[in-house]
Amino acid sequence: MAEYTFRIFRYDPEKDEQGRVQDYTFEVQEGWTILDALNHIKWFIDGTLTYRRACRHGICGSCGMTINGKNNIACETQIKDLGTSTITIEPLRGFPVIKDLVVNMEPFYDKLYAVKPYLITRTPPPTDRERYQSPEDRAKLDGKYECILCGCCTSSCPTYWADKNFLGPNALLKASKFMLDSRDEGFEDRVNCIDDKHGIWRCHTIFNCVEACPKELNPTKGIVELRRLMMRGRL
Amino acid sequence: MTEKRASGGFYAWLLQRITGVVLAVLLIAHFIVTHGLPHPSGVTYARIAPRLATPTWKVIDMLFLACALYHGLNGVWMVLQDYVESEGMQTFLFGVLCVLGAILFFLGAITVIPFAVQA
Ligand code: HEM
Ligand code: SF4
Ligand code: SF4
Ligand code: FES
Numbered sequence: 001m002a003e004y005t006f007r008i009f010r011y012d013p014e015k016d017e018q019g020r021v022q023d024y025t026f027e028v029q030e031g032w033t034i035l036d037a038l039n040h041i042k043w044f045i046d047g048t049l050t051y052r053r054a055c056r057h058g059i060c061g062s063c064g065m066t067i068n069g070k071n072n073i074a075c076e077t078q079i080k081d082l083g084t085s086t087i088t089i090e091p092l093r094g095f096p097v098i099k100d101l102v103v104n105m106e107p108f109y110d111k112l113y114a115v116k117p118y119l120i121t122r123t124p125p126p127t128d129r130e131r132y133q134s135p136e137d138r139a140k141l142d143g144k145y146e147c148i149l150c151g152c153c154t155s156s157c158p159t160y161w162a163d164k165n166f167l168g169p170n171a172l173l174k175a176s177k178f179m180l181d182s183r184d185e186g187f188e189d190r191v192n193c194i195d196d197k198h199g200i201w202r203c204h205t206i207f208n209c210v211e212a213c214p215k216e217l218n219p220t221k222g223i224v225e226l227r228r229l230m231m232r233g234r235l
Numbered sequence: 236m237t238e239k240r241a242s243g244g245f246y247a248w249l250l251q252r253i254t255g256v257v258l259a260v261l262l263i264a265h266f267i268v269t270h271g272l273p274h275p276s277g278v279t280y281a282r283i284a285p286r287l288a289t290p291t292w293k294v295i296d297m298l299f300l301a302c303a304l305y306h307g308l309n310g311v312w313m314v315l316q317d318y319v320e321s322e323g324m325q326t327f328l329f330g331v332l333c334v335l336g337a338i339l340f341f342l343g344a345i346t347v348i349p350f351a352v353q354a
Contacts, residue, residue, distance in 0.1 A: 162317040201244035202317065234245060 004028045004079060006037055008049065009090040011097050019097065022046075034067055034074040034089065038101075051101040058214065061148035064155070065101050066090040071152035071212040092155035094164075107164060108151050111171035114193050119178060120186025137182035144177035144222055146215050153209035153219050165198040169209035169219030172200055176222035179229060187233070195230055244316075247309055254306040261299050284352045293347055300343040308332045 003025060011019040024041050032040075035053055042049045052062040056075045063074040068088055079087070095103035125131050147170065154160050154168035167175075175194055178184050194200050200223060209219040266272045269283060276282070286292050312332055319325050 159317055163320075166317075195245060196243040197316070199243050201248040204313075230245065231249075 002028060002080075003085070004037070005086045006041070007086060007088045008041075008101070009097075010049075010100050011091075012048075012099060028079055032079050034065075034072075034077040034079060034087070035063055037079060037087075038074060038089075049101075050099045059148060061150035064092050064150035064152045064214075066092060066155075071156045071214075073148075073150050073152070073214045076214055092151055094155045094157070094161050095151065103151075103155075105151060108149075108154055108168070108170065111154070111167045112149070112174060114167065115171045115175040115178075116186060116190055116193075117171075117174045117178065119181065119184055120189055121183065122185045131183045133182055140180055140182075141177055143217050144173060144180070147173060147177075147217060148215060150214060152212040152214055153217075156208040156212035158206055158208060159202050159204055163198060163202065166202050167194070167196075167199050169203070169223070172203070172226060173217065173219040173222040176226040180225060187229075191230070191233070194226065200226055200230065247312070251306060251309050251313070254302040254309075257298070257302045258306055261295070261302070264295075265299070284350075287347075287350055288352050293350070296347045297344065300340065300347065304336050304339055304343075308336045 004027075005023055005025045007021050007023055009019050010016070010022045024045055026040065026045070028037060028040075035056055038049065038051050038053075042051075051065070051074070053075060054060040054062045056063075058073055058076040061073070064071060065074055066089070067074065067077055068082055068084060071092060074089075089101065091097050091101045091103045095105060095107060098104050121131075149170070151170065153173070154170045157166070157169055160166050160168045172194070175190055179187060179190060179194075203220070203223050205220060205223075207220055210217075210221075213219065268286075269278060270276075287296070312329060315325060315328050315332075319328060
């Protein structure tokens with residue numbers, strides 16, 4: 001048992017003009033994650049604290065937030081791994097705050113919908129079996145399909161901070177997942193959105209998204225592979 | 236690819252990389268030839284001027300000028316596209332960069348091309 005202070009961003013649109021920081025100090029049990037600490041605050045100290053969570057084991061993507069300046073999902077962040085006794089928790093950057101740690105993810109989803117994140121086919125499937133994909137072609141999607149849509153990557157992207165119309169690492173990674181799928185035939189459907197003024201050429205290869213992703217995915221690699229694909233269509 | 240599509244900055248992106256590589260190569264050549272690296276020697280008129288007056292070096296320096304201007308101004312344009320929200324303002328600033336590039340290219344060209352060694 002050790003005592004920790006949590007410095008949490010608070011904002012209530014009905015009361016506050018601006019966000020403020022509130023401190024909560026209490027004993028934390030061995031093995032607690034940031035989500036356990038937030039639950040402790042909400043259930044036993046201050047019921048007004050608002051945050052999103054659902055699965056509490058890193059699969060739903062609801063609990064993305066900025067912890068000690070770094071984006072992560074709260075339920076997979078061990079408190080003792082942070083190495084500080086004062087822990088700052090803020091809502092994800094780059095998205096409008098609704099209340100406390102809850103941000104409006106609509107702009108994030110809009111970018112995702114824009115790249116048509118589903119398999120697009122023109123040829124009818126075989127009648128006697130599913131669409132075939134070789135193990136090698138399937139392996140090309142490793143590191144692309146595991147995304148849980150937590151928003152940590154796009155929220156950490158300096159290009160996205162500057163240009164809110166930028167597709168961002170998540171949408172571009174999703175686009176690469178489908179455009180590099182051997183079964184997909186939707187290149188033409190997606191290309192104008194990817195090859196847009198606010199699309200793939202705006203990424204400056206800063207790697208913040210790679211550092212931020214709690215699933216250890218590599219959106220920058222996806223972007224580079226997609227650029228190669230775009231280049232082949234052009235040259 | 237049958238259907239022609241609009242580019243959202245592919246050529247600008249590609250040329251930024253190509254000019255970057257050309258600049259890196261020319262920069263190393265510049266430091267070796269002009270500044271005499273790895274054993275720096277005096278940059279004197281007598282040593283430099285005769286070389287600058289040769290057609291070969293005029294071509295190289297014009298290439299250097301074009302690449303540096305394109306790379307620098309296109310880099311600024313990339314930053315402006317990120318940070319300037321208004322499309323109208325972006326178009327205006329793009330015009331300013333083009334005019335600035337044209338003026339600087341002209342000034343560079345009238346310095347490089349007619350250069351001759353003065354007695
Ligand atoms: C050693 C030779 C150079 C190389 C290899 C190089 C390479 C690059 C590359 C690859 C980019 C694109 C980065 C991105 O995607 O954001 C870039 C951007 C840029 N470069 Fe260069 N460059 C060189 C020299 C220069 C010089 C001499 C200048 C100044 C005139 C310059 C000014 C810029 C600017 C203003 C940007 C835009 C900044 C940005 O987008 O982040 N570069 N450079
Ligand atoms: S690598 Fe590209 S997408 Fe990722 S954070 Fe940097 S600019 Fe954004
Ligand atoms: S790529 Fe990673 S950081 Fe981005 S939304 Fe998916 S899981 Fe989250
Ligand atoms: S609560 Fe589902 S990812 Fe954290």
